[in-house]
Amino acid sequence: MLTVSVILPSLFLLLIPSISSLCNDAPSCIAKIRRIATEPRHFWFGEESNSQCHSSSSSSQCWTPPSLAPFHSLGQRLFRVRTFHDEYLRNLMIYPKMTFRSPTDTYRGCDHDWTISNISVIESNPEMEGIQPFITRFKPEISWHGLMFNDEFTLALIDVGFGTLNWLVEDFPRKTRTLREYSSSDNFRSSPNPLALLVFKKGSKPLEISSVRDNQFNLQSFMEKNELEDNLIGLSLLIVSTDPYAIERQRLKGGIDNCHSLLIPKLPRSSRVLSLLPLDEIDSWISVIYLQPQVTTRFCCRSIRLKEQSIVVDPIGITNISSISVISPPLVSSLISIPPTPSSSYRIPRTFVALEDSLFTLVLIDSQSGALHWMIIDIPQSILAIDVRMGGVERASYVIPVGEKIGSCSSFFFILLQQSTSLLSIPPFCRGICHDRNTFRLDIFSQRYNLRIRSISQSTHCNDLPYAYHLSASHPLYGSPSSTLAKREEKAKESCKIFQLDSTPSCHNLFSHSNINSILIPSLIILNHLIF
Structure with missing residues (x-):
């Protein structure tokens, strides 16, 4: 299936053409299913993937339900048998077709808005x-x-890869009764995942549904308890890929967090900072939320009106953010988990249990120079899902991440690293931008303190008109009132010229602090490399 992505400012539009059937008659479809069922390397849980995962640390791509780990072909995994033979499918005569009709719709996944359109x-x-x-x-x-x-059949939809029962109905279609509500496959990995729709002739007794309540569905046990061993007469396959919808659902319910797989291709490969980091270690997502203040004023003979709202950083869409929104530290959180060791990554699912010795470091750095704008160390695992500001120790105070040039935009990286031990021995950095911050090297810092990169996010901040107003209105108060006003008006005039707007002094409202939300009133650290 061909998928074309069109990138809009804050929206991805996924255009999906219609899919034609590859087998038009039941005998040919059933023959293909019989062949696929015996192939030991056809899907992600095949023999080849199994051998690779024993020596891999990629928990997101290698995780499998422990009870299904020994089974590598579709037939083995579906019936949970070490040796699968065609006798299990001896009575197949029906190929049931599944038809999906999905209207154009929008959803949010991994802090980004996605639209599905042109569905046939x-x-x-x-x-x-x-x-x-x-x-x-x-x-x-x-x-x-x-x-x-007037026919009466039992239908069961089984997620073969994950071993779950995703739908169960009986007496279809005459008096259809749902025993397990339908749910889609939340396939988080890049490899396609198979779902099998099974059709059974009506059994001699009512279905015993106690065996379908567990998360892991045992088809063999279900067939034996309900005397359906000879009643399997239909089978078809639905092959499901992945998308942000499934990835987000897995992440929110405590499963594998694979949002980072959508971000990695979007990271700027030209960044010297990233070129020195082991990006293959990234295995989870980090969310960043700024609070945009309410601003109502006039500047450069232009009206500026901003409402107070939360700005969720979208590292996939790379939406520009006004620097007036990044004056105060953001809320940063992550549903991160402690990964299993490489030797057990194929058998043990990740867990969200907070371990006492699990500590993390958050850094905010310039994407090009690597200059350090913020650092919090010793963040407890239990705090990550809430807000890193609620725990940990600040070793580098927050310095507004904004570019030096008025009218330009600059990118910054939020990076979360896992510690091997406490970092309280690290001395605090200077306040404001200084030599130690400007020459900060995250790659060297990580190696020195044995840190492992777990999450990354990117954010672009623009030194725009609202922020230029903030700089002019917040110019340090020194000297006489007349000199202060003169300096502010000089700064305002310079900014207006850059934006090619009217610089008449009467156009500015430089002393009306009441028109900016109170979060901007406290003493702010302005980058000392900005020239006033």
Whole structure:
């Protein structure tokens, strides 16, 4: 399936063409399913992936339910047998088609807005390319050749990769009764994941549903308890890829956090800072939220009106943020977890249990120079999901991350690192930008203190008109009132010329601090490399 991404200022538009069926008759489709079911390397849980993951530290790509780890082919994993043979599918005669119809819609995932558009009818087939989970969020239409309204079948939709029962109905279609509500596959990994739709003839007794309440669904046990061993007559496959919708759902419910996989391709490869960091260690997401103050004033004969609101940093869409919003430290959080060791990464899922010795460091650095703007050390694991400002020790006070040139935009990185021990022995950095901050090297700092990079986010801040007004209105008060006013007006005139706006003094409202939200009133650290 071909997917075309069009990048808008703060929105990704995913255009998805229609998918035609690759098998048009039941015998050919069933033959393909029989072949795929025996192949030991067809899907992400195959033998080759298994051998690679035993020597890999990538928990997001290698995680598998422990009870399913020994099974590598689709047939083995579906029936949970070490040796799969075609006898399990001996009675197949029906190929049930799953049809999805998804209207244009928008959702939020990994701090970014995504839109799915241009959806046509999509039908499942055994050799289809992966369909995005968001398109499968509503239950499909089920049909096959010869299906009659008065028929009564049992349908079970099983996520073969994750081992879960995603849908169970009986007496379909005559008096359809739902025993397990439909849910889509939250496939977080880049490799396609198979779901199997099974059709059973109506059994001789009512279904025993106690066996379907566990997260892990055992098909063999279900068939035995309900005397359905000889009743499996239909099977089809739905191949599901991944998308931000599934990745976000996994992250929020405490599963694997794979949002970083969407961000890594967006990071600027030209950055010298990033070129010195082991980006392959990144395995989780970090959220950054600034508070934009309310501003109502006039500057350069232009009206400036900003409402107070939270600004969520979008590192994927790379939306520009007015520097007036980054004057105060942001809320930073992460649903990070302690990864398993490489030797066990294939068998043990990640956990969100906070360990007493799990400490983290947050740094905010310039994306080009690497200059240090903020550092908090010894952040407890339990604080990460709330706000790093609530725990840890500040070793470098927050310096407004804004570029020197008025009218320009500059990028900055928020980086979260895992510590191996406490860093309280590190002396505090100077207040404001100084030599030690300007020459800060995160790569050397990480090596010296044995830090592992876990998360990264990027944010672009613009030295725009509202911030230029803030600089002029907040010019340090020294000398006589007349000299203070003169210096402020001089700064305002300079800014207005840069923006090619009217610099008439009567256009400015430089002393009316009441028109800026009170969060700007306290003494602020202005970058000392800005020339007033």
